[in-house]
Amino acid sequence: MSASNSKRGSYFLITPMALVFAIFLVIPLLTIVVVSFWDYDEYRILPDFILENYSYLLGSSVTWQIYLNTFKYAALTWVFTLGIGFTVAYFLAFHVRSLTWQIILFMVCTIPFWTSNIIRMISWIPFLGRNGLLNQALMGTGIIHEPLEFLLFSDFAVVLADVHLYTLFMVVPIFNSMMRIDRSLIEAARDNGASAWATLRHVILPLSKPGIAIGSIFVITVVMGDFITVRLMSGGQSASVGLQISNEIGLLQYPAAAASAVVLLITVLLIVTALLRLVDIRKEL
């Protein structure tokens, strides 16, 4: 096979994927950018070039509150998923000794990821509700006398559901990084008198950084754009950027939704660019 022939082969093989990304990713995103400058009335969207969508969006104090709220969800979810995800990955990678058990326990963690997110959110209702299991248990033991109201339909419920849904996004890449750490480095640290804690702190943690960065990218971007979790778990009492966009879509205010979408996209890209400075994704596969 000659060189030019094999080149042509590569282009032939990559064309279907490139086409789908062009039609269903690039062009739609460009459409959003274009429409964000359009005008609209109650019935339709009108091609135009106006800046009102942006000036209205950025000039409204509601927008800033919503962004603050979304950052709060993202930050809290990030802290908890990282803490739990790192601990779980560390246990699997360094304390479970046989490969078979590592695989089995890893599968146990990943299987819920392949089931419906919405069902997984709903499944908290009988647990957290006013007459839910947790309140019943707490009242039964006499710890509280009135049911706790903040458990369901609150910020607490939103973050809990996010952590429940997305901790896996941390476990997988961190576990992957940890499995690549040369075991002789751990032995060397131990031979030189490092305690298990010191080894964790000075050997394992730095070498797990790429996994942590990839996991963080996943968790933060998914929470920044989320709207279903916020709507279902806050019971309509809180807002997020994604929810604002979905509400504007519901009201057929597409240009306003598009402007919100562009601002969200820029925000997410800035966060990702910052995190990508910590890791070369292609090297991690």
Next chain:
Amino acid sequence: MAITREKRPVAFYFLAAFFALFVLFLYGPMLTIFILSFQGPNGGLTFPMNGFSFHWFVNLFQQQAVGDFGGSFMRSLKLGLIVMVVTVVVSFMAGMAFRRRFRGDTVVFYLAIASLIVPSILISLGIGLLFNIFEIQPHWYSSALGAHLTWTFPFGLLIMFAVFNRFDPSFEEAARDLGASNWQTVRHVVLPMVAPSLIGVAMFSFTLSYDEFARTLMTAGSLNTLPLEIYGMTTNVTTPVLYALGTLTTVFSFVVIGLAFGAVVLLRRRKA
């Protein structure tokens, strides 16, 4: 065997307990709705159980109780299968392409990463707007299919990267030295070796599509997929029929996962 092993450090037991709690956290809530879906006919959305019955499962299949459960399930099933086949074929092709450098390879790679991190609602909005402007009617098999592919392709491609990074090309060279054509080499050497990973891609893409909500929201047209139907139910259904649906669709997901694992094990055994 246990005798030869060194003693477990204390930390092991703390970490094992932590892991057990994590697993409980993952599965506990699912278990509660599983139990509650067998609530008696007069039972409510929370404990205590008011008898035991299949009432809510029966209720689920009666047209008037829920919107269009059967229709939306069939649409999600068909869509998931189409997404699965397309993702497996296209990801395999792209994975083969990426084994050599070619002009624009980094562009495609970063498009895949972008596809993964762009919030789903933006994909939904963008495709919805695009179809709206060009006055094309969105359907689950056109716009929603495209939206789902932007979600499954990155996973498929990344899995293929992981596979081919560890792939020994000397098998193909040997096949070619023995006179195999390009197609024969792919068909009889490469494909059997990567088959278990392709089953992984298949399962990934089917379940991701089957459960996808945000990307379907503005792209499904007038007919709902199952996640859209379930979402609609959360706002206007206040009986355990919701849990019955949750239980059924989760069981279905587990069956799919089980089938995929069974297939991988079978392939491994045949090779051995």
